[in-house]
Amino acid sequence: MAATSALSLPALAAEPVRGGIIDVATIGEPPTLDPMASTADLVGIVSQHIFETLYTFGADWSVVPLLAESLPEVGEDGRVYTIKLRQGITFHDGSTMDSADVLASLKRWQSVASRGQQAAKIIASIEAPDASTIRIALTEPYAPLLSLLAFNNAAAVVLPEENMAAPMEKVVGTGPYRLKERKPDQYIQLARFENYRPREDASNGYGGARHQYLDEIRFVPVPDPNTRVEGAVAGQFAYVDSIPVESVGRLSSGKSEAVTLKPFGWPVFIMNTKEGLMSDVAKRRAVLTALNPEDMLIAGFGTADFYAVDGALYPEGYGWHTQEGTSAYGIGDPEKAAEALKAAGYDGTTSLRILTSRQYEFHYKMAEVAAEYLKLAGFPVQLDVVDWATLTQRRQDPKLWDIYITHSPFLPEPSLIGVMQDTSPGWWTSPAKTEALKAFNSEADPARRAALFAGVQKVFYDEVPAFKVGDFNAVAAKLPALEGVTPAPWPYFWNASLAK
Incomplete structure (x- = not known):
């Protein structure tokens, strides 16, 4: 029966x-x-x-x-x-x-x-x-x-x-x-x-x-996040992508309901390793030392309900999770970073150009906090705020930026991560990266690949082609x-x- x-x-x-x-x-x-x-x-x-x-x-x-x-x-x-x-x-x-x-x-x-x-x-x-x-x-x-x-x-x-x-x-x-x-x-x-x-x-x-x-x-393109929120509250759209997390409470009094994807992915500051200030690995390491991820995540997401301070490229629960290299993450010490910059020969005259957009509001808020930490470390910071379409065009030209801000879902295959590709904006290439990825990508056995990914993450933290801010949950409305x-x-x- x-x-x-x-x-x-x-x-x-x-x-x-x-x-x-x-x-x-x-x-x-x-x-x-x-x-x-x-x-x-x-x-x-x-x-x-x-x-x-x-x-x-x-x-x-x-x-x-x-x-x-x-x-x-x-x-x-x-x-x-x-x-x-x-x-x-x-x-x-x-x-x-x-x-x-x-x-x-x-x-x-x-x-x-x-x-x-x-x-x-x-x-x-x-x-x-x-x-x-x-x-x-x-x-x-x-x-x-x-x-x-x-x-x-x-x-x-x-x-x-x-x-x-x-x-x-x-x-x-x-x-x-x-x-x-x-x-x-x-x-x-x-x-x-x-x-x-x-x-x-x-x-x-x-x-x-x-x-x-x-x-x-x-x-329908709706670049302003507040306009997207008000459209969701009014029931103007059947689905609204990327709702700022601090606006979730507004939905309860409107016609739409929140859609949460947990965990979604990671905000990331991509370094221009090809030209300019960030082409020097010592300066990239100084940026990593200076930044305080928790302050940046609080600014971007407001409450720990929507983020986790985590330097691993994949969080716990994923087969790719490893802590290799993450001791360099989360230091948040501008004074120590300033000492590293001085040792690297940086004289503080060249501005650090950060390219971001307000269409993803958390990108902009994290950029503001990062700029203050980097100023304390001795960088004059130039914050270039453009629309997202312009950002995706400008990031193709290495002469126009030193850091750009984006985010990524946790992808099913680590080699899909943009920074792992030599030709992706940021243009990270090195013998150590090539060797680690070759070993990882040529292995078919999943368990062995998981162990080899620890070596990939170690090179990531050694050479700092990007700064992973943490983990976050994404919110939409429907x-x-x-x-x-x-x-x-x-x-x-x-x-x-x-x-x-």
Whole structure:
């Protein structure tokens, strides 16, 4: 009887209502809709509805197939990946996907995307032996390959073979929603792609079946965080991304409810190791010594309910967690930093330029606190406050900044972390980094990889390419009528629906 009851429950569950249009408030206008060309989360949030990758991540952060039929066949001691493609997949322009499209897309990815450039170093060849197969040969075993192919920024999305121009000329993918209209600084309007073919397996995180219950999704840039909060309180938007944590109490008196992702990730100050003040590792170490992470986190998040002071790149509970190197974190001693700067030959005349934005309000608040500590250490500080789209453009030019502020979710594969890529803004390269990452990335056994990651984190703290401030929880808001939205680092709205 119990078994019969359990089996009958799915049949009794009401099918979500089909139809409706939602407005989603984002922190600003994405600088591009080409997911290969940007690592900005804002680009990934929008573009993941339009474009798809061969693989993606399931609810437990394991790699699962999306446009690939299944996980690859791996041979020759981990150096050859044979990938079978799903059949009957249609692009938004009406053409049918085959291996020629995938082959051209992966080659564009190696050229255009920072993560593709990272992978290109160990890719010997990519071939399409037939219309439904892709074969990737590596120069050496490389454990992060599938995670790189699955990730949704600097993403290995599949485009029509005829649409390889860079910059992208046509926004055409295979995703559940197609681009209907874009009015810069007003909205990006997506409409259901009627010829979309979802996977037959159950919805599973970003993977599995992607149901198109909503008719349209409109992403609306709302750069001012207070305006986003007031829009959430008034019920102006179905979903509001990135709510300042101090505003959570305001939601209780309004029409929206808080959506919390705990833990979400880490705020990070990226150092320009290529040019300027921060190209000197001694000065980077002085910055690490000067900064007080707890004061910065209090300024950014207000209460310990939303943050943790933690120097480990992954918190406890993650398989990658290690304390290696973290004794250098959290010192918060400007006087000691000043002594280190003097020993490094710094005369205090060159300004330290910090690039930040107020669209993520916690970035700006942490920058203000950091600036005061760094002034006490002897740096004249120049705080350059710009909109997020401008920041993502300026960080590409090493002549324009010394530190820029961003944040990252805790990613399922450490090699996906931006600073681990030689070509990511910050441009951290060194023999020690190369050696530690090579050992880590060439090992397939998860337990051995976890042990080797301690060596990667040690080099991170030895060379200070970035300053991890701590851990934090992310808060968004949604209308109670919006159903089927699972808290996620990059919120997605396939499987979402509006209640009657």
